[in-house]
Amino acid sequence: MGVLTRELIEWRDKIRAVALNHGLDFFEVVYELMSGDEINEIAAYGGFPVRYPHWRFGMEFEQLDKSHAYGLSKIYELVINNDPSIAYLQESNELVDQKLVMAHVYGHSDFFKNNIYFGHTNRKMVDTMAAHAARVRRHMDKYGQETVEDFIDAVLSIENLIDPNRVFLDDKANRVSLPETDLEPVQVGRIRGKEYLDSYLNPPEYMAEEKKRLEAERRERQRLPERPERDVLLFLIHFAPLERWQQDIVDIIREESYYFLPQMQTKIMNEGWASYWHTKIMTEFALEASEVLDYADKCAGVFSMPPGNFNPYKVGIELFRDIERRWNRGQFGKEWEQCEDYEEKMRWDTATGLGREKIFEVRRLYNDISFLDTFLTPEFCNEQQLFVHRYNERTRRREISDREFDAIKLQLLTSLTNGGQPVIRVGDANYENRGELLLQHDHQGLDLDVNYARATLGNVHKIWGRPVHIHSYVEDKEILFTHDGAEFKDTLIA
Amino acid sequence: MVLRIERDRLRFKEIVKGKIKRNFKEFISQGEMIGRQDGKIVSIPVPQIDLPRFKHGKNQGGGVGQGEGEVGEGTDAGQPGDGHGHAGEAPGQHLLEVEVTLEELAQILGEELELPNIEPKGEKQIEDSRDRYTGIRTTGPDSLRHSKRTYKRALKRQIAAGTYDPRDPRIIPIKDDMRYRSRRESSAPRANALIIYLMDVSGSMGDEQKEIVRIESFWIDTWLRKQYKEIEIRYIVHDAAAREVDRHTFYHLRESGGTKISSAYQLLAKMLREEYAPDEWNIYPFHFSDGDNWGSGDTELCLKLMEEELIPISNQFSYGQVESPYGSGQFLKDLKSHFKDDERVVTSNIPDKDGIYGSIKDFLGKGN
Known part of the structure; x- marks a missing residue:
């Protein structure tokens, strides 16, 4: 791990100033210069310098290390949502790459800070992760590495069973509603009357049946959980017969899952936004003539669409650009929506100039699902050559099944639902x-x-x-x- | 700099090795891994160690892609939710290649099959001498200067002379303080082993039979290599006549003639007589055949050769009978009845690939 070179510091300051000028509002970003090995290590740890001991991180590293060694992939940028944000630069990269990464990272940091889905994330996660590591190590010292590791394996297997909507609730709501307990025994109401009429007014068969029904109803009310519970991990913390250290493990894994959740929910937007800004800053300011080819090559890599694949960087940046263009030209609102004439729609320009303002609003209020739901247009799908593919049982391969707008949109939203x-x-x-x-x-x-x-x-x-x-x-x-x-x-x- | 991840990585490797051990029976009969040998390292494909989770089945539902193409055309799209193709995201590999050194592999083999270590025979062993820089001298070239020792000397001298000042701890060595590393000869005994593979290449030995021999010999090599420092391997093929070949030919040659096992044993006896002094070498002949021999007269000759020439100088004489649809398997019966109680003769019947596991145990389990 090393400090930045003077050259990099100069560029960082310049890029930072330009980003601020454009209205980006980010956490301070700390850049660290690292060797390929170190960056692979950090990446295996999900971007954090310290994680709890677990073989899965070793496996990640092994894979990164191999594919790095064989030249299959190389990590360009890595930034974590934290205040300050921490980003890593690979020391073997060219200056043009470093500039690109720094510009890109300011975009991410702005997104972390302002997008509401990140609003409830822990901004001191670096410290929290280190604390988690210490807790797990302590349990391992006390109960044995294998025992604790086996339990971690079991919990990691359901780490995704959390409630994606719960992030909007505060800590008080992080409780499971308890059923009613200690109720009086069930009483069936009797109709009062003369004693000799009782068996007619309150026929015993009916009374027995009614009692059964009421008891069943009560059981239903005493059901645990009262309503089906999405946050399975939370439920287990409360109701599984766990020891304290086990509860602690579930708690740790759950907290980390919630921390990573918004990054899954905003992958397209987050990458699109960061790419939007790195291209803007690079092309308008930071790029030197001698670097143009290298830069273009890198961009072609980042935005490439291997045939049939979906690239969130590409779709994200293009959609942001499309929104900016539309809002600059007034292509929104009732009149535009109702316009049926394709030619006219193409020419439409009321010079509203609201583009920049709009994309800042979008980056604040949307997640991938609402982003695509709101801004995906048939024109955009057409331009980007989007299609739906499906597995064909008969031919045993994936085939393009549809190019209609509605089908594409439905498919995108379906596959984004719950990640x-x-x-x-x-x-x-x-x-x-x-x-x-x-x-x-x-x-x-x-x-x-x-x-x-x-x-x-x-x-x-x-x-x-x-x-x-x-x-x-x-x-x-x-x-x-x-x-x-x-x-x-x-x-x-x- | 040592990476923190090293600990997790080691843990992962341990788990993988555990997995290899558990599935060792399957691995042992796989020829595939032999091809993946690179020097002293074998890379073994193991199934990805997955943390299972609830997920949608393969080929369930659709995905969205980008690009040209008509409806109905195939795409090479991945699964929805697969890693998107950007540098930096780990590709979704399903098979993991784990590199294991031959040494480690031999260890797993030994533990798994409970193989005893081998006591090298013979008192007289070749002494192997080596130079090591373990000594210290007061003179020598600067390149061999032992800085720590030199510093210590200088420090001692300065303290004794009273010129050492803890507030300004400057140590200046003079010529008398200088210490240099020096060379010392160390010798270690070395045990040598010779493996001779003999194989029947007559028409009745098919590809499957040869594959079995190849896999067996890989494991035998691996194990004996762990037991002895130096190993020499020779190959002899025979049908009705025998000759020595190189490794490649050994595994790929296919002849058609009949079988006269004695020809191979004669060649072997001659080779041992002329080239290998029995008190210097640990000798391991391994003979693989489908058990067909040309008449009982030849078998008689074989038994005589074994008894008189081969067995006395070998650590162990091993015969593996690979079942083939054409072989009668008579030779194994003859050997068994003749050498009932002789510890130095080990026979094993290998019906198919699954039999490899047991037969390796037969061959190497004696500790000869």
Whole structure:
């Protein structure tokens, strides 16, 4: 790890001034110069200098190291959402790359600071991660590395089962609603009358039936959780029979998951925004004549569209540019929407000049889903040659299935929903009245990968300690997958 | 600088090795890994160690791509949610290649098959001498100066002379303080081993049989290499006549004639007689055949050769019978009945690739 060279410091200051001039509002950025190995290490740790001990980071590193050694990939930029933001520069990079990265990073830092989805993230995460590492190490010293590591493995297997909407709630709401307890025994209301009429007014069969119904109703109300719970990790912290150190591990992993969540929710926007600014700053200011070719080459790499792939950098930057252009020319609002004439729409220019203002607003208020939902236009899809692809069972390959705007938009939004991961909730913590855990998969048209589901269920069992189930559909059949600690079972529900 | 990640990396490697151990039975019969040998390192493909999670099945649902193409045309798009193609994002690899040194592999082999270490035979062993810079002298070239020792001397002298000032701890060595590294000869005993592979290349030995021999010999090499410093390997093929070949020919040659095992044993006996002094070499002949021999007369001759010439000077004489649809397998029975109780003769029947595991244990489990 080293300090910046004088040349880099000069450029950093210049680029920073230009970025501020353009109205970017970022956390202070600390740049660190690093060797390839060091940067791979940091990248394996998800950008943080210190993480808890876990083999998964070693595996990441091994892969990065290999693909670096074989020249398959090289990490250009790495920045973490923190105040100050910390960014890493690879010392073997050319000056033009370093300038590009610095400009790009100011874009990211501005996004971290201003986008509302990052509003609740921990801005001292570097310290928190280090504290997590210390906590995990302490548990390992006390309970043994293997024991703790096995438990971490189990929890990591469901680290994605958090509630993406919960980030807007404060700490008080980070609690699971408890069912009512200690209720009076169930009483069925009786109609009063003469004693000899009682069996007619309150027929015993009816009374028995009514009692059953009320009791069932109460059970329903006493159900845990009251409503299906998205934040599975939180639920487990509260209700799984865990030791203190185990609760602490779940807590640590959950906190880290929530921290990384907005980066998943804003991948396209965040990269688009940072790319928008690095191209602007580079082309208008920081680029020297001798560097143009190298710069163009790098850009071609970053924005390349390998046939059939979706590049968030490319789509993001183009959509920001499109929004800026439209709002500069007044291509929005009721009149524009209702205009049916393609020619006229193309020529439309009311010289409103609101583009720059609009994109700053967009970077503040939107996430990828609302961003695409609001600003994707048929013209844009056409220009960017977007299409939907699908797997064809018959030809056994992926094929272009559609180029219609509605289909593209629907597909984009679907695959972004919940980060493309299945939605899973805790349905019942006392399934079949046997203290077994029932998870529910909200199917939404996509089947679970059965092998993975089984293995994951095994890990949930390690945490819950009693049999666990997940309810889902596979090939349109309703199925209950069960793991009882020893073996898996699939039960077809007729 | 030592990276912090090293610890996690080591932990990961341990886990991988555990995985290799658990699946060792499968690995052992895989010829694939032999081709991945590069010097002293073998790279073994192991399934990605995954943290399982709930995820959508493969080929479920669609994705959005960019580019030319008509509806209905194929795309080489990845899965939705796969890493997008930007430098810096790790590609979604499904197979992980793990590099293991031959030394480590031999260790796993040994632990897994519970192989005993070999006691090299013979009192007389070749002494191997080496020069090491372990001594200290007062004269020598500057390039060999031992700075730490020199400094210590100078410090001692200055303290003794009272010229040392802790507030200005300047140490200046003079000529008498200088210390230099010096060369010393150290000698270590060295045990040598000779492996001779003999193989029947007659028409009845097919590709599958040869593959088995190739895999077996890889593991035998690996194990014996761990046991001995120096290893020499020779190859002999035979059908009705025997000759020595190189490694490549050994595994690729295919002849058609009949089989006369005695020809190979004769050649082997001659080679040992002329080139290898039995008290200097640990000798390991390994013979692979499908068990067909040309008449019982030849078998008689073989047994005689073994008894009189080969077994007395070998650490162990190993015979592996690879089952083939054409072989009668008679030779194995003959050997077994003749050398019932002789520890130095080891036979093993290898019905197919799955038999490799057991047969390696047969061959190397004796500790000869």
